[in-house]
Amino acid sequence: MQSRLWLSLLAASKAVAQSAHLSEVCTKSYVQASLPSDDLILGVTIDPTSVVASPVIGASVSNPNYYPNGTIDFCNVTFAYSHNGRNDRVQVWYYLPAPLDFQNRYLSTGGGGYAINSGSRLLPGGVMNGAVAGATDGGFGSFSTSFDEVFLLANGTINYQPLYMFGYQGIQELTVIGKQFTKQFFNISSTGTKLYAYYQGCSEGGREGWSQVQRFGEELDGAITGAPAFRFVHQQVQHLWSNVVEQTLDYFPPQCELDKIVNETITACDPLDGKTDGVVARTDLCKLSFDVNSTIGLPYSCPASEGSTMVFPPTNPVPAQNGTVTPQGIAVVREILNGMHDLEGRRVYFSYQPSASFADAQTSYDFDTNTWGLSISGLGGQFVEKYLFLQNASNIPNLNNVTYDTLKSWITQGWMKYEDSLQTTWPDLTPFHTAGGKVLHYHGESDNSIPTASSVRYWESVRKTMYPNTPYNESASALNAWYRLFLVPGMGHCAPNPLQPNGPYPQNNLPVLIDWVENGVEPVTLNATHLAGDLEGQSAEICAWPLRPLWRDGEEQCVYDQASIDSWHYDLDAFKVPVY
Numbered sequence: 001m002q003s004r005l006w007l008s009l010l011a012a013s014k015a016v017a018q019s020a021h022l023s024e025v026c027t028k029s030y031v032q033a034s035l036p037s038d039d040l041i042l043g044v045t046i047d048p049t050s051v052v053a054s055p056v057i058g059a060s061v062s063n064p065n066y067y068p069n070g071t072i073d074f075c076n077v078t079f080a081y082s083h084n085g086r087n088d089r090v091q092v093w094y095y096l097p098a099p100l101d102f103q104n105r106y107l108s109t110g111g112g113g114y115a116i117n118s119g120s121r122l123l124p125g126g127v128m129n130g131a132v133a134g135a136t137d138g139g140f141g142s143f144s145t146s147f148d149e150v151f152l153l154a155n156g157t158i159n160y161q162p163l164y165m166f167g168y169q170g171i172q173e174l175t176v177i178g179k180q181f182t183k184q185f186f187n188i189s190s191t192g193t194k195l196y197a198y199y200q201g202c203s204e205g206g207r208e209g210w211s212q213v214q215r216f217g218e219e220l221d222g223a224i225t226g227a228p229a230f231r232f233v234h235q236q237v238q239h240l241w242s243n244v245v246e247q248t249l250d251y252f253p254p255q256c257e258l259d260k261i262v263n264e265t266i267t268a269c270d271p272l273d274g275k276t277d278g279v280v281a282r283t284d285l286c287k288l289s290f291d292v293n294s295t296i297g298l299p300y301s302c303p304a305s306e307g308s309t310m311v312f313p314p315t316n317p318v319p320a321q322n323g324t325v326t327p328q329g330i331a332v333v334r335e336i337l338n339g340m341h342d343l344e345g346r347r348v349y350f351s352y353q354p355s356a357s358f359a360d361a362q363t364s365y366d367f368d369t370n371t372w373g374l375s376i377s378g379l380g381g382q383f384v385e386k387y388l389f390l391q392n393a394s395n396i397p398n399l400n401n402v403t404y405d406t407l408k409s410w411i412t413q414g415w416m417k418y419e420d421s422l423q424t425t426w427p428d429l430t431p432f433h434t435a436g437g438k439v440l441h442y443h444g445e446s447d448n449s450i451p452t453a454s455s456v457r458y459w460e461s462v463r464k465t466m467y468p469n470t471p472y473n474e475s476a477s478a479l480n481a482w483y484r485l486f487l488v489p490g491m492g493h494c495a496p497n498p499l500q501p502n503g504p505y506p507q508n509n510l511p512v513l514i515d516w517v518e519n520g521v522e523p524v525t526l527n528a529t530h531l532a533g534d535l536e537g538q539s540a541e542i543c544a545w546p547l548r549p550l551w552r553d554g555e556e557q558c559v560y561d562q563a564s565i566d567s568w569h570y571d572l573d574a575f576k577v578p579v580y
């Protein structure tokens with residue numbers, strides 16, 4: 001208590017010494033004078049003439065998936081650099097807090113899908129926590145140009161520079177430049193004051209965070225990685241599994257039938273966690289005990305819908321639907337949930353948890369023939385068409401002759417091609433751990449775009465690699481001292497899940513990570529908030545893997561349950577080399 005008081009007095013006195021107003025320092029010339037020198041990164045030259053800087057006062061900011069609503073003041077800065085000999089132009093974007101609000105922190109942020117940034121949408125969370133926050137355009141042309149727009153120079157010709165910028169180099173340069181710029185802007189480069197460096201991102205942004213933790217051990221003090229799109233090639237091809245199952249079993253379920261099965265799964269599995277609240281906090285118990293056959297014959301009905309390209313993934317136009325759950329529909333769902341295997345039954349990958357909606361399985365309705373048919377997942381189709389076949393297209397034209405074995409061969413092909421750029425599952429984190437780094441990794445338990453088990457698999461790979469020949473509990477707690485994984489009940493893909501509105505959401509991850517890194521406050525459980533539903537506004541605690549939540553007499557416990565833990569692990573015996 002006393003030392004806290006002393007620290008805050010110290011911080012206040014430092015702030016007084018550094019009393020410049022935002023408007024005094026948020027100028028083109030002051031920013032130019034604060035730019036890192038060209039010997040910071042070998043081969044990188046910053047262009048001082050590119051600097052744009054302007055103060056923004058009292059901006060209302062909102063992005064509930066990453067931080068609570070707020071009002072911030074900041075200096076809005078962009079500038080560009082080039083790679084010597086390449087004649088390219090990479091733009092970086094930083095929000096700098098007002099000098100009085102700066103707390104010796106820096107934050108890099110990442111993107112989603114094939115975007116390397118989230119625009120400025122994650123930057124305010126940094127400013128709210130006294131950090132300079134940055135984003136990069138990767139050199140792709142503009143902050144809104146995504147990697148997939150520049151990946152091919154022509155059909156058959158890969159543009160390798162963007163591939164590696166997207167893979168890991170872009171965020172690394174953003175961070176190294178951002179840290180030095182921050183120190184010089186706030187006059188701490190010569191004082192020896194520690195600048196804490198962080199990273200935050202979800203989905204592709206989660207993968208980008210891991211690319212830094214795995215490769216640049218001393219760059220970050222802490223990283224928040226949500227639902228990472230790592231094991232990239234398996235992950236992208238897996239998006240086609242549902243479609244290939246439908247084609248193989250020759251049944252294309254109406255959307256409403258799939259929605260009904262999901263709703264029934266949620267209803268049936270909700271109480272297994274000991275609390276009937278519409279949230280499936282234990283998808284593992286659901287997987288172990290719920291028999292989806294029990295939904296056969298249940299009636300469903302849904303209104304017609306125009307479909308939308310404004311949602312992700314886009315939805316197709318559908319007529320009003322009215323029917324009962326069919327044995328064929330259930331056979332498709334069982335095979336989807338069973339997960340990818342080859343024609344000999346050897347396991348290739350795994351699927352979403354039961355309770356996740358079947359986004360990849362979406363079908364299309366032919367209004368001329370009144371029949372349901374294939375609608376190829378753009379996420380999976382684009383990967384194969386563009387990144388394997390090197391065709392400039394946004395989806396594969398058809399899945400003719402594509403079998404379970406074809407999917408496996410696409411994975412093998414892509415894995416070898418992108419192991420050193422996109423795959424991002426290197427499990428030896430020794431340099432990061434030795435430097436004292438911390439990782440807060442979270443994943444929605446009902447994620448419908450990246451299987452939740454993929455995060456569990458990586459945590460387990462790191463555990464086995466970092467602590468070989470060590471008993472499970474001992475190594476799990478050793479790993480949890482610096483890398484914790486939280487599976488969030490009911491949560492969807494990097495966002496709350498409208499089908500389970502009573503679920504908690506970890507909105508304050510950055511202050512939690514900061515407290516862990518700077519004050520040693522270990523997030524034994526993860527602080528979360530109910531953003532909607534019956535408990536809106538109340539807080540909740542998320543159990544850390546491998547412990548699982550269980551409510552007894554209304555009280556949450558984090559329990560050790562071997563059968564549940566085992567249900568998250570898969571032997572990918574279709575491959576002869578390890579899949580981390």
Ligand SMILES: *[C@@H]1O[C@H](CO)[C@@H](O)[C@H](O)[C@H]1NC(C)=O
Nearest residue numbers: 060061062063064068069070
């Ligand atoms: C946060 O701000 C958004 C956009 O202004 C608003 O729609 C939302 O209701 C606000 N949320 C809260 C909890 O105040």
Ligand SMILES: *[C@@H]1O[C@H](CO)[C@@H](O)[C@H](O)[C@H]1NC(C)=O
Nearest residue numbers: 052054056059076077078120
């Ligand atoms: C910040 O600067 C960028 C680039 O100069 C500009 O596009 C953006 O509108 C600015 N944002 C705000 C909030 O002023």
Ligand SMILES: *[C@@H]1O[C@H](CO)[C@@H](O)[C@H](O)[C@H]1NC(C)=O
Nearest residue numbers: 149151152153154155392393
């Ligand atoms: C790829 O297709 C897009 C959209 O049709 C087009 O804008 C772009 O120029 C094409 N790129 C190449 C390398 O052909």
Ligand SMILES: *[C@@H]1O[C@H](CO)[C@@H](O)[C@H](O)[C@H]1NC(C)=O
Nearest residue numbers: 018019020025099185186187
């Ligand atoms: C850094 O120091 C210079 C020179 O003393 C001063 O003009 C400037 O305002 C300081 N910057 C900040 C952010 O306080």
Ligand SMILES: *[C@@H]1O[C@H](CO)[C@@H](O)[C@H](O)[C@H]1NC(C)=O
Nearest residue numbers: 256259260263300301302499
């Ligand atoms: C599934 O449940 C949601 C509410 O959670 C509801 O809006 C939707 O109509 C239901 N769908 C079916 C097919 O029952």
Ligand SMILES: *[C@@H]1O[C@H](CO)[C@@H](O)[C@H](O)[C@H]1NC(C)=O
Nearest residue numbers: 291292293294327330331334
């Ligand atoms: C569910 O139905 C499938 C297909 O009819 C069948 O193979 C399976 O054994 C059934 N499962 C149970 C638990 O009855």
Ligand SMILES: *[C@@H]1O[C@H](CO)[C@@H](O)[C@H](O)[C@H]1NC(C)=O
Nearest residue numbers: 300301302303320321322323
């Ligand atoms: C579903 O079909 C039945 C039988 O045709 C009909 O009675 C019922 O009104 C329909 N319901 C809806 C919502 O269309």
Ligand SMILES: *[C@@H]1O[C@H](CO)[C@@H](O)[C@H](O)[C@H]1NC(C)=O
Nearest residue numbers: 154155156390391392393394
């Ligand atoms: C490149 O491939 C796309 C997709 O297959 C095709 O539409 C386009 O015509 C091709 N471009 C050229 C120049 O051949």
Ligand SMILES: *[C@@H]1O[C@H](CO)[C@@H](O)[C@H](O)[C@H]1NC(C)=O
Nearest residue numbers: 397398399400401402403406
């Ligand atoms: C699919 O396989 C059949 C029989 O092996 C072959 O005749 C046909 O050309 C193949 N179609 C495509 C699109 O490859």
Ligand SMILES: *[C@@H]1O[C@H](CO)[C@@H](O)[C@H](O)[C@H]1NC(C)=O
Nearest residue numbers: 471472473474559560561562
């Ligand atoms: C690991 O610890 C849990 C309690 O947290 C205990 O139930 C379990 O038996 C232990 N497992 C082993 C293999 O020691």
Ligand SMILES: *[C@@H]1O[C@H](CO)[C@@H](O)[C@H](O)[C@H]1NC(C)=O
Nearest residue numbers: 507508512527528529538539
């Ligand atoms: C948890 O988050 C809430 C805001 O959602 C905050 O009020 C509370 O102080 C946090 N608790 C801890 C222990 O960090």
Ligand SMILES: [Ca+2]
Nearest residue numbers: 270275277279
């Ligand atoms: Ca529940």
